[in-house]
Amino acid sequence: MKKTTRDHLITFGLVVVVYLIVQLLIATGNMSSLMQGLLVPMCTYSIVAIGLNLCVGYLGELSIGHAGFMCVGAFSGAVVSKLLSETVTNGILLFVIALAVGTLMAALCGFLIGIPVLRLRGDYLAIVTLAFGEIIKNIINVLYIGKDSQGFHFSLSNPIEIEEEGLWLINGAKGIAKITHLSSFTIGVVLILISLFVVYNLVNSRSGRAIMAIRDNRISAESVGINITKYKLMAFTISAAIAGAGGVLYAHNLSTVTATPANFGYNMSIMILVFVVLGGIGSFRGSIIAAVLLTLLPELLRGLSDYRMLIYSIVLIAMMLFNWSPRMKDFRAAHSLKGRFGKKTAKEAE
Amino acid sequence: MAVLEVKNLGISFGGLRAVDGFNVSIEKGQLYGLIGPNGAGKTTIFNMLTGVYKPTDGTIFLDGVNITGRKTTEINKAGVARTFQNIRLFQELSVLDNVKVGLHNGHAYSTITGILRLPKYRRSERRMDARALELLKVFDLDGEAELLASNLPYGKQRKLEIARALATDPKLLLLDEPAAGMNPNETQELMKTIRFVRDNFDMTILLIEHDMKLVSGICEKLTVLNFGQVLAQGDTAAVLNDPEVIKAYLGE
Ligand SMILES: Nc1ncnc2c1ncn2[C@@H]1O[C@H](COP(=O)(O)OP(=O)(O)OP(=O)(O)O)[C@@H](O)[C@H]1O
Ligand SMILES: [Mg+2]
Numbered sequence: 207m208k209k210t211t212r213d214h215l216i217t218f219g220l221v222v223v224v225y226l227i228v229q230l231l232i233a234t235g236n237m238s239s240l241m242q243g244l245l246v247p248m249c250t251y252s253i254v255a256i257g258l259n260l261c262v263g264y265l266g267e268l269s270i271g272h273a274g275f276m277c278v279g280a281f282s283g284a285v286v287s288k289l290l291s292e293t294v295t296n297g298i299l300l301f302v303i304a305l306a307v308g309t310l311m312a313a314l315c316g317f318l319i320g321i322p323v324l325r326l327r328g329d330y331l332a333i334v335t336l337a338f339g340e341i342i343k344n345i346i347n348v349l350y351i352g353k354d355s356q357g358f359h360f361s362l363s364n365p366i367e368i369e370e371e372g373l374w375l376i377n378g379a380k381g382i383a384k385i386t387h388l389s390s391f392t393i394g395v396v397l398i399l400i401s402l403f404v405v406y407n408l409v410n411s412r413s414g415r416a417i418m419a420i421r422d423n424r425i426s427a428e429s430v431g432i433n434i435t436k437y438k439l440m441a442f443t444i445s446a447a448i449a450g451a452g453g454v455l456y457a458h459n460l461s462t463v464t465a466t467p468a469n470f471g472y473n474m475s476i477m478i479l480v481f482v483v484l485g486g487i488g489s490f491r492g493s494i495i496a497a498v499l500l501t502l503l504p505e506l507l508r509g510l511s512d513y514r515m516l517i518y519s520i521v522l523i524a525m526m527l528f529n530w531s532p533r534m535k536d537f538r539a540a541h542s543l544k545g546r547f548g549k550k551t552a553k554e555a556e
Numbered sequence: 557m558a559v560l561e562v563k564n565l566g567i568s569f570g571g572l573r574a575v576d577g578f579n580v581s582i583e584k585g586q587l588y589g590l591i592g593p594n595g596a597g598k599t600t601i602f603n604m605l606t607g608v609y610k611p612t613d614g615t616i617f618l619d620g621v622n623i624t625g626r627k628t629t630e631i632n633k634a635g636v637a638r639t640f641q642n643i644r645l646f647q648e649l650s651v652l653d654n655v656k657v658g659l660h661n662g663h664a665y666s667t668i669t670g671i672l673r674l675p676k677y678r679r680s681e682r683r684m685d686a687r688a689l690e691l692l693k694v695f696d697l698d699g700e701a702e703l704l705a706s707n708l709p710y711g712k713q714r715k716l717e718i719a720r721a722l723a724t725d726p727k728l729l730l731l732d733e734p735a736a737g738m739n740p741n742e743t744q745e746l747m748k749t750i751r752f753v754r755d756n757f758d759m760t761i762l763l764i765e766h767d768m769k770l771v772s773g774i775c776e777k778l779t780v781l782n783f784g785q786v787l788a789q790g791d792t793a794a795v796l797n798d799p800e801v802i803k804a805y806l807g808e
Contacts, residue, residue: 411671413667
């Protein structure tokens, strides 16, 4: 078996094993409801982190606007499930439809925003993605969509009137209310597996190689006939789509979703970026592990009240050192099985 | 008909006339040398031939087709591949994958095919692996296929760049100082390899080089560039014995 294939299977296996353990804990009553409430958010963050890692680790562009794509996925997905909740009674089917729409809408936004943004480089690109993320959140905050016997009503900025028995889809800053609770830990885990499948297969295909070639050296990628714009946009769009899928999961775990700074602002973007960086840029498995551990940690430490944030920061620093310091890298290389058998190979860098 | 026909090519950077009135005609299968002192404008000519720089004047014909001013990507698709003076590999990719990026356009399958791993994905990838290994073998790099490109020693990185360029199946191969940083043994070997590539791939090669042993050993024709202008042009032996050339470039 090829090393990459084995590496992927380990990640898939890890996710499935953790899933089974959690199910066992729940079944035997060994998991607090507080913990159970964290399961879907953990899945959400893992998925968005996987998407962002594609952008940061493989396209090589720093985005701090991914919460915006998550927001687009969350709202468009929730609007669709609300509209169809009477016609489609099967919860799974309803979720799949919402997922498809939310993912596509996020992909569309990623594509449209990618056109101007990907012309920029480095810090400039990061700042502009941040701006677009905030713009998305703010637009959704003043968006009113309602439906009544007269049909659809739509407004930006001005609250509108709809008939009493009409249905609010998005009510400005009040967001979307009474969302059907369609998300579950199982669905979240399945979505993680699908996201992993997509990104792993993408980066190990012809297109993935083109994306990484552009990251490593744009000029020589051009010199061997790679269409730079096409592959940059493709990576950014897929990355946004995955963040959107995370958003759909997130929204259907809440009864009301609003576009607040805490939900979909740059704080969220940066939190996801922290998962990506600490988990190891380019490592999808690392992103998931970081997302899970760092979501879990503040809750586990709740009893320690005053020391909670202190310990959290220490863990952040420790993870940073473990993943990034040159000495730790050498140490791991020397003590890993792969390191013992000869030279460093390409696959290790993944 | 000439594979490469360049007429009156010139470029200015602000006030600096880096290349002026450059003409060259290279026949199919020729091994052509471009030499000249540092800063003469050799790399700049490569950059214009590959669309990295847009020429201020002049025209470039590849196999009779005017490719002047086209984008780098399009020019590669038209049949020009190159290596770089300051090595530009895909550092974080394996040696094999570097060559497979070169095979990108020759072995196309869609992104969806790749993500879903449809049968065509496996077939194409297998063919690409085989072809890439074949190319690596020419440069004696097949043993290092799984290594990261950045972990190769310097001389091998230069060879890998040539393999990657060849993977795009070009009509014309441009080599910018392929022997730079190589020891005499490696240079000897490289000369053999370049000849092998020309003969077995039916390749037309234009190369920039400072190593006179290599130039006189394998180039059939030469152009000497000085301050952006052609100083001498013609058969290697004649050019290297030209008193002007000796005075301006070779010394003494
Ligand atoms: N992008 C650019 N902007 C301004 N000047 C440039 C640019 N590229 C090249 N030049 C100038 O053009 C002249 C020719 O440079 P070039 O790199 O072509 O020389 P060369 O013949 O390849 O030299 P070497 O043997 O040192 O590689 C130099 O004076 C250089 O400074
Ligand atoms: Mg040069």
